[in-house]
Amino acid sequence: xxxxxxxxxxxxxxxxxxACLALFFFLFIRTDYSGSDTIEYAVxxxxxxxxxxxxxxxxxxxxxxxxxxxxxxxxxLTLILGRFFCGWVCPMGTLLDGCHKIVPSKGQGREGRYxxxxxxxxxxxxxxxxxxxxxxxxxxPFSILVRSLALAVDPALNALATTFFTSTYQQAPAWVNxxxxxxxxxLKATILPFNQKYYDLALLSLAILxxxxxxxxxxxxxxxxxxxxxGAMLAVTARFSLLRGRAGTKCGTCRNxxxxxxxxxxDEERNISPLDCNLCLDCIHHCPGNKISFQFSSLQQxxxxxxxxxxxxxxxxxxxxxLPFFLKSRTLARQSDPLLIRPPGALSEEEFVGRCxxxxxxMKVCIGNGLxxxxxxxxxxxxxxxxxxxxxxxxxxNCTLCGQVCPTGAIKNLDVAEKxxxxxxxxxxxxxxxxxxxxxxxxxxCEEHCPTPDKAIKFREVxxxxxxxxxxxxxxxxxxxxxxxxxxxxxxxxPLPGASAVLVTSAGESRNPAQALPYxxxxxxx
Amino acid sequence: xxxxxFLRQVALWSAxxxxxxxxxxxxxxxxxxxxxxxxxxxxxxxxxxxVDRVLGPLGGMGKFVRRGDKVVxxxxxxxxxxxxxxxxxxxxxxxxLVERALDAGAGEVLVFDRTCNEERRCYIxxxxxxxxxxxxxxxxxxxxxxxxxxxxxxxxxGKAVRRLEIYRDALEADSYINVPVAKHHGxxxxxxxxxxSMGVLGGNRGVMHHSLGxxxxxxxxxxxxxxxxxxxxxxxxxxxxxxxxxxDVRVLxxxxxxxxxxxxxxxxxxxxxxxxxxxxxxxxxxxxGLGEMELTKIRIIKA
Numbered sequence: 144x145x146x147x148x149x150x151x152x153x154x155x156x157x158x159x160x161x162a163c164l165a166l167f168f169f170l171f172i173r174t175d176y177s178g179s180d181t182i183e184y185a186v187x188x189x190x191x192x193x194x195x196x197x198x199x200x201x202x203x204x205x206x207x208x209x210x211x212x213x214x215x216x217x218x219x220l221t222l223i224l225g226r227f228f229c230g231w232v233c234p235m236g237t238l239l240d241g242c243h244k245i246v247p248s249k250g251q252g253r254e255g256r257y258x259x260x261x262x263x264x265x266x267x268x269x270x271x272x273x274x275x276x277x278x279x280x281x282x283x284p285f286s287i288l289v290r291s292l293a294l295a296v297d298p299a300l301n302a303l304a305t306t307f308f309t310s311t312y313q314q315a316p317a318w319v320n321x322x323x324x325x326x327x328x329x330l331k332a333t334i335l336p337f338n339q340k341y342y343d344l345a346l347l348s349l350a351i352l353x354x355x356x357x358x359x360x361x362x363x364x365x366x367x368x369x370x371x372x373x374g375a376m377l378a379v380t381a382r383f384s385l386l387r388g389r390a391g392t393k394c395g396t397c398r399n400x401x402x403x404x405x406x407x408x409x410d411e412e413r414n415i416s417p418l419d420c421n422l423c424l425d426c427i428h429h430c431p432g433n434k435i436s437f438q439f440s441s442l443q444q445x446x447x448x449x450x451x452x453x454x455x456x457x458x459x460x461x462x463x464x465x466l467p468f469f470l471k472s473r474t475l476a477r478q479s480d481p482l483l484i485r486p487p488g489a490l491s492e493e494e495f496v497g498r499c500x501x502x503x504x505x506m507k508v509c510i511g512n513g514l515x516x517x518x519x520x521x522x523x524x525x526x527x528x529x530x531x532x533x534x535x536x537x538x539x540x541n542c543t544l545c546g547q548v549c550p551t552g553a554i555k556n557l558d559v560a561e562k563x564x565x566x567x568x569x570x571x572x573x574x575x576x577x578x579x580x581x582x583x584x585x586x587x588x589c590e591e592h593c594p595t596p597d598k599a600i601k602f603r604e605v606x607x608x609x610x611x612x613x614x615x616x617x618x619x620x621x622x623x624x625x626x627x628x629x630x631x632x633x634x635x636x637x638p639l640p641g642a643s644a645v646l647v648t649s650a651g652e653s654r655n656p657a658q659a660l661p662y663x664x665x666x667x668x669x
Numbered sequence: 670x671x672x673x674x675f676l677r678q679v680a681l682w683s684a685x686x687x688x689x690x691x692x693x694x695x696x697x698x699x700x701x702x703x704x705x706x707x708x709x710x711x712x713x714x715x716x717x718x719x720v721d722r723v724l725g726p727l728g729g730m731g732k733f734v735r736r737g738d739k740v741v742x743x744x745x746x747x748x749x750x751x752x753x754x755x756x757x758x759x760x761x762x763x764x765x766l767v768e769r770a771l772d773a774g775a776g777e778v779l780v781f782d783r784t785c786n787e788e789r790r791c792y793i794x795x796x797x798x799x800x801x802x803x804x805x806x807x808x809x810x811x812x813x814x815x816x817x818x819x820x821x822x823x824x825x826x827g828k829a830v831r832r833l834e835i836y837r838d839a840l841e842a843d844s845y846i847n848v849p850v851a852k853h854h855g856x857x858x859x860x861x862x863x864x865x866s867m868g869v870l871g872g873n874r875g876v877m878h879h880s881l882g883x884x885x886x887x888x889x890x891x892x893x894x895x896x897x898x899x900x901x902x903x904x905x906x907x908x909x910x911x912x913x914x915x916x917d918v919r920v921l922x923x924x925x926x927x928x929x930x931x932x933x934x935x936x937x938x939x940x941x942x943x944x945x946x947x948x949x950x951x952x953x954x955x956x957x958g959l960g961e962m963e964l965t966k967i968r969i970i971k972a
Contacts, residue, residue: 178793308817511787539749539790540749541790542787578879585878586875586879587856588875588878590855591854592785594786595913596913596917618855637875638874638875
C-alpha cells in the first residue's frame with residue numbers, strides 16, 4: 144500500500160522564496176537597454192512594493208507618491224498574514240537564508256538584545272525624512288541589495304568572466320576555445336552585462352552588503368530581526384495581523400521550535416510573536432508533537448510586545464528632527480557643488496534627494512556609464528544618489544532609461560523629445576589644456592561628438608603659434624550655452640590623457656532657475 | 670615581407686605566443702605599374718539595384734570575392750541616428766553588398782563597426798540590424814567588436830603614426846570592402862572612405878585627430894580595401910559627422926565605387942562642391958602612393 148506523504152508546509156515557503164529570488168535576478172538583468180527606447184519591466188517593481196520607501200519618500204516630499212501605490216498592497220497583506228513578506232518574498236531574506244550554511248550563526252539570540260533597534264531606526268528615518276534628512280535608502284534591504292549588485296557584483300562578475308575568457312582566448316589551444324568561446328557568448332547573451340562598467344563607491348556598496356551577511360555570525364537573520372527598518376514597519380503592521388502562529392504549551396523540555404526559529408520569534412512559553420515571526424513554518428515541521436499551527440484569529444494577545452525603551456525611542460525621533468538643521472550650517476547649504484550634475488528629469492535638489500531611494504537602478508541602466516553614485520558632492524544625505532561623472536561616461540542623447548526605471552519618480556519619466564530640452568549642465572573649456580588653444584595642435588574630438596542637431600560646440604579657424612613657434616591655422620572649439628544640454632560626451636571623449644580639457648558643470652541646469660547662465664542670445668547676439 | 674608572414678605574426682601575437690608586435694610593411698603597387706584607376710557611379714531610387722549597377726563595370730562582386738573568402742564589409746554605423754539623418758551608411762546598400770558577397774561564394778561575411786555612441790543603439794537605430802537580420806545565412810556574422818581582438822600593428826610606412834591597434838578580422842580578411850557614408854565633418858571637412866577605416870581601430874581613437882589627414886593615410890597603408898563603395902544616397906552637408914537635423918541632409922540617390930580608395934574619396938568630394946585637394950587625407954594618401962586623386966587620370970564611368 145502506498146502511503147501518501149504530505150508536502151511539508153515549509154516547502155511552499157521555499158518555493159516562493161526561490162521563485163521571488165529568480166524573478167528578482169531576472170528583473171535585475173533585464174534592467175538594461177534591450178533594443179527599444181522603452182524598457183518594459185525592470186527591478187523597480189521591487190521598490191514599488193516597499194512600504195518603507197513609499198512612506199519615507201512621501202514624507203520627504205510632503206505628498207503621497209503615486210508610483211509607490213503597490214506598497215499599500217504589501218501593507219494590507221501584512222495586516223492579514225503578518226510578516227510573510229520577510230519570509231516568503233524578500234530577496235535579501237532569501238539570500239541570507241541561503242548563506243546560512245556558509246556563515247553559520249554562533250547563537251540563537253533568544254534574548255533579543257538588539258531587537259528594538261530597528262524601531263528606533265525606523266522612527267529616526269521617518270522623522271529625519273520629514274525634516275529634510277532622507278536616509279531610508281541607506282538601510283532599506285532592497286536598496287542595499289540592488290545597489291551593491293549593480294555597482295559592485297555585476298561589474299566584478301563581468302571582469303572575472305572577461306579575464307578568464309581572455310586568457311583562454313589567448314593561451315588555450317583551439318579545442319579549448321571551441322568550448323569556451325560558445326560558453327562566453329552564451330553568458331554574454333544571458334547573465335553578463337553588455338559591457339564592462341565602472342562605478343564609484345563600488346567597494347563601499349559591497350562592504351555594506353557583506354556586513355549584512357557577516358552579521359549572520361551573531362544570530363540568524365540578524366539584519367531582519369534587529370536592523371531592517373522595512374522589517375520594523377512590517378512588524379508594526381503585523382501586530383494587528385490575523386494569521387497567528389500558536390505553539391504548544393504543555394510540551395515539556397523540548398525546545399525544537401525555539402532552536403529552529405530563524406527570527407527568534409518564540410519565547411520560553413512558546414508564544415510566537417507576530418512582530419518577529421516571518422512565517423517560515425519550519426517550527427511546524429520540527430515539532431515532534433505537531434502542536435504548532437497557524438490560524439486566523441483576531442483575539443490573540445500579542446506577547447511579547449515591542450519591548451521599546453521610551454527614552455531611546457524618543458531620543459531617536461529627536462535625533463531625526465534635530466540633525467537636519469545641522470545640514471543647514473554647511474557651506475553646501477549656501478553653494479551647491481558645481482559637479483553635482485543630476486540626471487535629466489531630476490526634480491529640484493531637495494525633492495530629488497527626498498525621493499531618491501539609492502537603489503542604483505539608474506546607474507545600472509545608464510548605457511553611457513555616466514551616472515555614478517555621489518559620495519559627498521550632495522552632502523551626507525545625498526550619498527549613493529546619482530550624479531553624472533562626465534569623464535567616466537556621458538548621457539546618451541536619445542536615451543531616457545534612467546527616468547523609466549526610477550521607482551519613485553525622483554527622475555521624471557520623460558519622453559525623448561522632452562528629455563532633449565532638458566539641460567543638466569554646461570560644458571566649458573580649459574584653455575591651458577585644450578590642444579588647439581594651448582599647443583596649436585588640431586583636435587576637435589569634442590565637436591565631432593557633440594550630439595545636438597545644431598552643435599553646441601562650434602569652432603573658429605584661428606592662426607596661432609604652436610609650441611615650436613610656427614604659425615599654424617587651427618580650429619578652436621567654443622561653446623554655445625543655449626545649445627548645450629550638458630550630456631558630457633565632450634568630456635568623456637576628450638582624447639587628452641588624464642584630465643579632460645572640457646569640463647561639464649551643473650551651471651545652467653534647467654531644474655534650477657538660480658543656476659541660469661547669461662545667454663548670449665539674450666544680450667543681443669544674433 | 671609578404672602578407673602570409675604578416676598574418677602569421679598577427680596569429681602568434683593573438684595567441685600570446687609572441688611578444689613582438691606585428692609589423693606591416695607591405696608596399697602598394699607602384700603608380701607606374703598600376704592600371705588607371707577605374708571608378709563608377711550611378712544614381713537611382715532602388716539602392717539594391719544601384720549596387721549592382723556600380724559593381725557591373727568593375728567586374729561584379731566575383732572580381733573581389735572568391736569562393737571561401739573571409740570578407741569584411743565595413744559600413745559606418747558610428748552614430749545613434751536613423752537612416753534618414755545620413756550619419757550612417759544606408760542599411761539597404763550594406764545589405765545588397767552582403768548578399769552579393771554571399772552569392773559570390775564567400776566563406777564568411779563579417780559586418781561590424783566600432784561605434785561612437787552606445788554600440789547597441791547604433792546598430793539598431795541605424796537600421797542595420799533590421800536590414801541584416803533578414804539575411805538567413807549562417808555565413809553572415811553581424812557583431813559588436815570584441816575588445817580582446819584588437820592587435821597592435823607597427824605601421825612601417827606611417828609618417829604621423831607608428832603603431833595602431835587594429836581589429837583582427839580586418840587584418841585577416843581576404844577581401845575588405847569599405848562602405849562609408851559621405852558626409853560633412855568639422856575637422857576634416859568631409860568623412861569618406863579613409864576616415865571610415867577608423868572603425869576598425871581600438872584604443873583611444875581621438876588622438877588620430879591630431880594630424881588626422883596624415884594619420885588616416887598611414888592607416889590606409891595597412892587597411893587596403895579591395896573595393897570601396899561610397900554611399901551618397903543621401904549626404905550630410907552640415908553638423909557632421911552625426912547630424913540629426915534633416916535640413917542638413919540632401920538626397921542624391923548616388924553610389925560611387927572604385928577599387929582605388931583614394932580615387933573614390935576624390936570623386937565623392939566633388940559631390941559636395943569641393944575639390945579633392947581640399948581634403949587632407951586624400952592628399953596624404955595620394956602622397957604615399959596609395960591611389961589616384963587627380964580626377965582627369967581616373968577612368969570614371971557612369972553606370
